[in-house]
Amino acid sequence: MTRFDISRRHLMQMGLGSGGALALGTRGLRAQDTSVALQLSWLHSVQFAGSYIADERGFWAERGLSVRLDAGGPNAPVEPPVVTGTALVGVSAADYTAAAVQEGAPFRIIGVAMQNNPFAIASLPDNPVNEPKDMEGKRIGMPLANMPVLETLCTLNDVDIDQIEVIPTQYDPAPLVAGEVDCLLCWSTDLPVAMYVRGIASVTMLMADFGYTLHSQTYIATEDSLANRRADLVALMAGEVQGWEAYRADLDAATDLTLARFPDAGLDRPTQIEQARRQVPLMFSDLTDANGFGWWTDETVAQNIETLALLGMPVEASLWDRSILEEVHG
Amino acid sequence: MTAPAAFARHGAAALGLLLAWHLAAQALAGSHMLAGPLDVAVYLATHHALMGRALIVTLENAAWGFLAGNLAAVGLALIVALMPRTRVVVAAVALVVFCLPLVATGPVLRVLYGPGPGPQITLAALAVYYTSFIPLLVGLRAAPASWFDLIRLYGRGAWTAFVQIRVMAALPYLMAGLQIAAPAAFLGAMVGEFTGADRGMGVLSIRAMRGLDVEATWTIALVAATVAMLAYGAIGALAARLSPARPDILLATAPAPAKGNPMLRGLGLAMLTALVVLALWWALMEAFALSRFFAKRPDDIWRYLISAPTAAANRATLWAASVETLRLVVPGYLAGLGAGAGLAMALVLVPWIAGAVLPLAVALRSVPIVTTAPLIVLALGRDTLGTITIVAVMTFFPALVACIQGLRQAPGQALDVMRIYATGRLTQLWHAQIPAMLPAFFAAARLSVPAAILAVTVAEWLATGRGLGALMAMTASTSNYNMLWSAIVVVAVGSALGYALVAWLERAVMARVAPEQLRG
Numbered sequence: 001m002t003r004f005d006i007s008r009r010h011l012m013q014m015g016l017g018s019g020g021a022l023a024l025g026t027r028g029l030r031a032q033d034t035s036v037a038l039q040l041s042w043l044h045s046v047q048f049a050g051s052y053i054a055d056e057r058g059f060w061a062e063r064g065l066s067v068r069l070d071a072g073g074p075n076a077p078v079e080p081p082v083v084t085g086t087a088l089v090g091v092s093a094a095d096y097t098a099a100a101v102q103e104g105a106p107f108r109i110i111g112v113a114m115q116n117n118p119f120a121i122a123s124l125p126d127n128p129v130n131e132p133k134d135m136e137g138k139r140i141g142m143p144l145a146n147m148p149v150l151e152t153l154c155t156l157n158d159v160d161i162d163q164i165e166v167i168p169t170q171y172d173p174a175p176l177v178a179g180e181v182d183c184l185l186c187w188s189t190d191l192p193v194a195m196y197v198r199g200i201a202s203v204t205m206l207m208a209d210f211g212y213t214l215h216s217q218t219y220i221a222t223e224d225s226l227a228n229r230r231a232d233l234v235a236l237m238a239g240e241v242q243g244w245e246a247y248r249a250d251l252d253a254a255t256d257l258t259l260a261r262f263p264d265a266g267l268d269r270p271t272q273i274e275q276a277r278r279q280v281p282l283m284f285s286d287l288t289d290a291n292g293f294g295w296w297t298d299e300t301v302a303q304n305i306e307t308l309a310l311l312g313m314p315v316e317a318s319l320w321d322r323s324i325l326e327e328v329h330g
Numbered sequence: 331m332t333a334p335a336a337f338a339r340h341g342a343a344a345l346g347l348l349l350a351w352h353l354a355a356q357a358l359a360g361s362h363m364l365a366g367p368l369d370v371a372v373y374l375a376t377h378h379a380l381m382g383r384a385l386i387v388t389l390e391n392a393a394w395g396f397l398a399g400n401l402a403a404v405g406l407a408l409i410v411a412l413m414p415r416t417r418v419v420v421a422a423v424a425l426v427v428f429c430l431p432l433v434a435t436g437p438v439l440r441v442l443y444g445p446g447p448g449p450q451i452t453l454a455a456l457a458v459y460y461t462s463f464i465p466l467l468v469g470l471r472a473a474p475a476s477w478f479d480l481i482r483l484y485g486r487g488a489w490t491a492f493v494q495i496r497v498m499a500a501l502p503y504l505m506a507g508l509q510i511a512a513p514a515a516f517l518g519a520m521v522g523e524f525t526g527a528d529r530g531m532g533v534l535s536i537r538a539m540r541g542l543d544v545e546a547t548w549t550i551a552l553v554a555a556t557v558a559m560l561a562y563g564a565i566g567a568l569a570a571r572l573s574p575a576r577p578d579i580l581l582a583t584a585p586a587p588a589k590g591n592p593m594l595r596g597l598g599l600a601m602l603t604a605l606v607v608l609a610l611w612w613a614l615m616e617a618f619a620l621s622r623f624f625a626k627r628p629d630d631i632w633r634y635l636i637s638a639p640t641a642a643a644n645r646a647t648l649w650a651a652s653v654e655t656l657r658l659v660v661p662g663y664l665a666g667l668g669a670g671a672g673l674a675m676a677l678v679l680v681p682w683i684a685g686a687v688l689p690l691a692v693a694l695r696s697v698p699i700v701t702t703a704p705l706i707v708l709a710l711g712r713d714t715l716g717t718i719t720i721v722a723v724m725t726f727f728p729a730l731v732a733c734i735q736g737l738r739q740a741p742g743q744a745l746d747v748m749r750i751y752a753t754g755r756l757t758q759l760w761h762a763q764i765p766a767m768l769p770a771f772f773a774a775a776r777l778s779v780p781a782a783i784l785a786v787t788v789a790e791w792l793a794t795g796r797g798l799g800a801l802m803a804m805t806a807s808t809s810n811y812n813m814l815w816s817a818i819v820v821v822a823v824g825s826a827l828g829y830a831l832v833a834w835l836e837r838a839v840m841a842r843v844a845p846e847q848l849r850g
Contacts, residue, residue, distance in 0.1 A: 037445075043533060070445045074536060074792075075436040076526035077806050080624040086444050100809035105623050143795040145804035167712065168795035173542045174708050177362045194541045198362075264383050264529035266537040266546070 033066040036232055039087035041217065042072045044262045046272040047189070047279065048091070049254040050113075052261055054243030063235035074171075079105055082220055088229065089236055093117075094215040094304055098313040106223040108321040111237055111294035113217035113244070116208040116282045119149060120188035122176065122195070128203040129183045132157035132210050141169035141181035149212075150185060152310040156211035176202075189278045197271045208282075213303040215296065216282075226321060238328045241293045248284055251276045292329040296320060343686035363709055365548040373545040374553075381534075381553060388531040389557065391447045392519035395454020396511060402455065403462035403507070411470045411496060421467065422603040422826070423610070428460035429780045429825035431787050432521045433802045434818045438625065440525040442618060450522030450530070457518030462507035464777065469503025470496045505569030510728065512561035513696045516554060520698055521788075535701045539792075551701040558696030559689075596830065603826070626815040634812040644813065647801070652820055655797035658714060659786040662721025666782070667775055669722060670729025671767070678737050678763060679755055695727035699788055707793035717789045724785035725778040729771065736770030737763045765843045772836035779828040783821060 040048050051069055054060055060067045070087060072078060079100040082090040089110070092100075097107050121140070123129040129138065132153055142150065147166070154161040169175045169184070173191040176184045177200060184191060192204045208214075219240070221233055247254040255273045288295055301320050308315050348367055355366025365373070374381065406424060410417045432453060439449035473495045481491045523532030531550055538546035608628050615625045622630070635641055635648070673691075677684050699720060706723075707716035740763040748758050790799025798817055805813040 043536060044528060068445065071526045071528055073524045073526045073533075075433065075521070075524035075803070075806070076440055077437050077624075077809070079809050080437065080441045080621070081444075083623045084441060084621050086441065096808065100623075103623065103809045103811065105809065143804070144800060145795070145807070168800070169712065170704065170792050170795050172539055172704055172708075172793075174362050174704070175712075177542065178708060180708070180712075190540060191542075194543075198542050200542075262528065264380065264387070264533075266380060266384070266534040271541060 033061065033064055034232055034235075035066045035068065036088040036236060037068040037070050037081075037086060038236065039070045039078050039081045039090040040072045041078050041091040041093070044069075044071050044258070044265050045267060046255055046258045046276045047217075049258050049276065050240060050244030050247040052243070052257055053246045053254060054239035056257060056261070057243070057246065059239040059242040060235065063238060065232060065235040065239065067236060067239065078220075079107070082107070082222060085222075088221065088225055088232060090220050092218050092220045094218055095308065095311055095313060097218060097220050098308050098311075098315045098319065101315065101319060102313060107220045107319070108223060108226055109215070109218045109319055110221050110226070110233065110321055110324045111219035111240065112215040112296050113219065113240075113294060114215065114279070114282045115285045115287060115296075115300070116206070117212055117214040117216045118187040118189050118279070118282050119207040119212060119214075119216075120186060120192065121183050121205045121207065122173075122186055122188075122192045123183040123203045123205075124176065125201050125203055127182055129205050130203065131205065132159045134205075135183065136160060136163035138182035139165045139167050139180075140183050140185060141167050141175045142185035143170055144168045146185055148311045149207075152307060153207055153210065153212055155310055156307075189275050189282070193271055193274045193278060196274060197268075212307060213300070214307045215300070215304055219294070221324075226324070230324070230327075233324050234327045237294065237324050241328055244283065244293045247276075248280060251280070292325070294325055295329070296322065343689075346686075347690070362542055362544050363705055365545040369545045370549045370552055373549045377546070377549070381549065384529055384531050384534050385553060385557065387529050388450075388516065388519050388523070391450040391522065391530070392454045392515040394447075395451040395456075395518055396458055396515040398451060399455030399458035399515065400462050400504075400508065400511065403459045403466060404504075406459070406463050407466035407470055407500070410467060411492070417467070418599055419602055419606060421464075422599060423606050424460055424463055425780070425829060426603065426607050426822050426826055428456070429783060429822045430456070430818060431799075431802060431821045432457075432518070432784065433787055433791050433799060434806070434814055434821075436521060436525040437806050438620075439522075441624065442620070445526070447522075447527075449525045450519045450527065450532075453522040454515040454518035457514040458511035460780070461510045461514065461777065462504065465503040465507035466500055469500030472503065473499040501572060502569065505565060505572065509562055509565045509569070510731075512565060513558035513698075516558050516561075517698045517700065520554070520700055524700075531698075532700070535698075539701075539704055547701060547705065551697050554698045554701065555693050555696040558698075559692050562692055562696065596834075600826075600830075607822075624809075624811045626811050630812060631815050631819060635816055644816065648813070648816055648820060651796075651798045651801040651817070652824070655786055655790065655799070656824075658717045658790075658797065659721055659782050661714075662718040662786065663725050663778065663782040665718060666722035666725030667729045667771075667778065670726045670731075670774070671733045671771055673726075673730055674733030674737055674767070675759060675764070677734060678759060691727055691730055694723055699724065699785060700792060703789045704793040707789060712794045717786060717794055720789045721782050721785045724781045728778050728781065729774045732770040732774035733767050736767030739770070740766040768839060768843060772832065772839070776829055776832045776836070779832060780825050783825050783828075787821070 038051060040051070042048075048069065051067075055067060055069065070081065072091075078090040078092050079096065081087040082092075083100075083105050091113070092107075092109075094109065097109055101107055121129045121132075121135065123138075127138075129135055135154075136159060140150070144166070150164070150166070151161060153159070154164075167175070167181050169181065171186065171191070173184065173186075173194050175181045176191075177195065186192070188204050188206055192202050195202045219237065225233060251273065255269065255276050258272060259267055259269060284293070287297065287300070298317070301317050305315060305317065352366050352368070355364045355369070358364045406420055410420050435456070436449060436453065439452050443449055443452075477495045478491055481494065486494075520530070520532035520535065523530045524536065527533055531554055535547065535550045537543070538550060612627055614620075615627060626634075633641075634644055638644070673687065677687065703720050706720055710716040710719055740758075744762045745758060748762060753761075786797070787799035787802065790797040791803045794800070798821060802814055802817045805811065805817070
C-alpha cells in the first residue's frame, strides 16, 4: 500500500504521472495520503454503508487518509488481518473480540457501531416466539457454535433450555420456512429481511430486549496501533462517525450508494433498504445522540462484561479504550 | 446408431429430464427448495448481465488456478520421473496436502495474500493438482519396454527417450486428469470467494442462500454445472484430437510391488511422510513469518493436544466431532462407490441407457456442492441422509467413469469363448468383466477418499452445522486456532489413513483375483 504511494509520487515528480493521475481521478493527486485498510466482517452490503459514504464523500481523504475496505465472508475471520497489520482496524463483535483476546490477541475495542446486539429469534406468526419463555417446547434452528448464546439467553430469562430442541442449521432461513424448525437464531437485520422481501411475514424477538446486552460491530485495533498510529486511528474513526451520521440522515442515498458501488455483489434494493432501516435502532440510541456515534459508558461496558461472563468469556473493562473516540468527538 | 437417431434419443432424454424437473418443482412449490426450469429461465433473462460478470470473474480465477495446479502436477510428476526413488514420498506428501480442508486453508490463504484473487486461485490450484498428478504418474510409466529398446538401437540418449516416449505416452493420461480437474477448479475458485471477495459466483451463491433466493441458487448451480460440463467436453474433444488413442486404464496406478515386510514398509513411509509434512509446515510458517496467533506450529498443537492441562478436554471435543463426521462419510463413500460400480455394470448389460445416464452423471458431478449442499440437506434431512447423499454424489462420478473404463478391459478372447458357449450376459459380467474392472475401481476408490472428506466437511460447514466441518468453521470465527489446526491434522491424517486402508484392501483383493496386476 505504502509502496504504491511512493511510486506514484516518484512518477509525478518526474513529470510522467499525468496519465496515471488522470486515470486515478482527483484522489490520485493526494500523494501524501496514508493508506490503511478496514477489515469488514461480512460481504459488502448496506451493513457497512457508513464506511462507503465516508469514502465517497471524502471524509477520510480530507483527513489525509485513504482507506481500503476489505470484504469479509463466511470463511473470512476478521481478527487475523488485524493482528498481522494487514488491516489497521477490523469490524468485530464484543464476544469474538473477547475470544480472540483470550487466545492472546492484543486487541482493544475503540468504537461500537451497534449499541444493541442484532441477535434475534425469528419465528412465523402462527407459531410465534414473542418472549424467551415461548421457546420452550419448540425446535430452534441455529449453528451449534451459537449454543453459548442460547444458554446465556435462557439463563438471563429463566428458561429451561432442556425444553428446547436444538436443530443444527447453518445461516439460512429455509429451514424455518420449510417447517423444519419453529424458530431461528439469527440477526434481526438479515434472515427476517430476506423473508420479508419474499413476502413471508415473520416475528422477530430481539435478544437485546431480554437482557442479552452485547456490543456488536465493534471496531478493534491492536495495542501497538493504539500506541503508535493514533493519528491514523483518529482519522479513520472520525470518517466512520461522519459517514454513519450521513447514513442516518438519508437511508435512501446510503442504499443507492451501496448498490451503485457494488453492482456485481448481487444486491437488490428492497432487501438493502429494509436492512438499512432495521439497523438504525441498533446503531443509534439516546446514548449516541448525547455523546456521538460509536460511544459507550462504563455502565454499558459493565452490562457487556456480565453477558460475556455468562458466555464463558471473562474480560476486564480495559478491553474497551475510548481515547480515540474522545479525540474524535472531543 | 445413426446420427439422427442418436440426436433424437438425446433430445428425448433432455426433454424428459426437463419435464421431471418441472414436475418436481411444481410438487415442491412454496417450500423454497427447488426452482423449476421456468423460474430459472426467468431469472437468467432478468439477471444475465450480473450472472455473466460474476461468471467471468470466477472463471478467470478458476482458469489461473487450473493452470497453476496442473503446472504443479507436471512439475511433481517430472521430479518423480527423473528421480524415481522419490515417488512414494512425493505421492504421499502430495496426498496429504490435497487433503487439507478448504474450510481451514481459506482463511490462512486470505491472510497470506491480503485482498485480491490470491486465495481463489490457490484454492482452485489445490483442488486440481492431485487428480492431474496421479494419472500423469501412471502415464509417464505407461510405455512398453520395447519402445525404449528402439531408442537405444538408434543410439539416442535418455533425454530423447524421455521426450519421445514418456512425455508422449503421458499425454492421454494428462488429458484424462485435466478433464476431472475442470469442475474441481471452478469449485475451488468459488470457495475462495468465501474468504472475502467483492464479486463472483461464490459471492452470489452466499447471497442467494441467505436471501432465500431459490431461483438464484438454482440458476447459479445450473450455470456453474453447464460451464463445468462444457469444459469437460472441450478437454475431452481436445484430448481426442491430440491423441486419438485413449489410455487403456484411466486412473489405475498399480500398487507398488511389495518388497520385504509390507507392514514395515508402510510404517516407514508414514514416518517419512509425516516428517516431510511437519518440516514443510514449520518452514512455510517461518518463511512467511506468520503470526502465531493464527498460524499455529506443530509444537503448539502438541501442547494443545498432548501436554497442556486442558489437553484431554480438547482431545475429547475433537474426537466427538471426528466420530460424528466418520459416521456420515463412510456410508456416503461406500454408497457412492457402489452406485458408480453398479451403474457401470448396468450400462454394460443395457448399453442404450448410456446416452441418458452419462450426461446426467457429468452434470451431477459438475454442480458445485457449495451451492447445492444446503438444499440437498433441506430436502433429505439434516440428520444423516442429506449429508450421506452429498458425499455419495461426490464419490459416485469418479467410480462410474473408472468402472466403465475397467469393464472394457475384459480380454476379448475370453468374452468370445464365453459367447461361443452361449454364456449369459450376467455370467460374462461376473466371471470376466468384473475382475477386469477391479483395478480401475480401486484406483477410483483411492482417489475418492479426499473428495468424500471434502464433501462431508463442506456439508457440515454450510448445511448441518455439526462434525468436523462445523468445528473448523466455528473455531476460525472464535479465534480458537489451536483447535482449527488440530482439526486440520485430524482430517489430513484421517484421509491419508483412509487412502492407505483402501490401498491395503486393493492389494488383498488383487492378490486373489488379478495377481498379474501386482507384478512390478
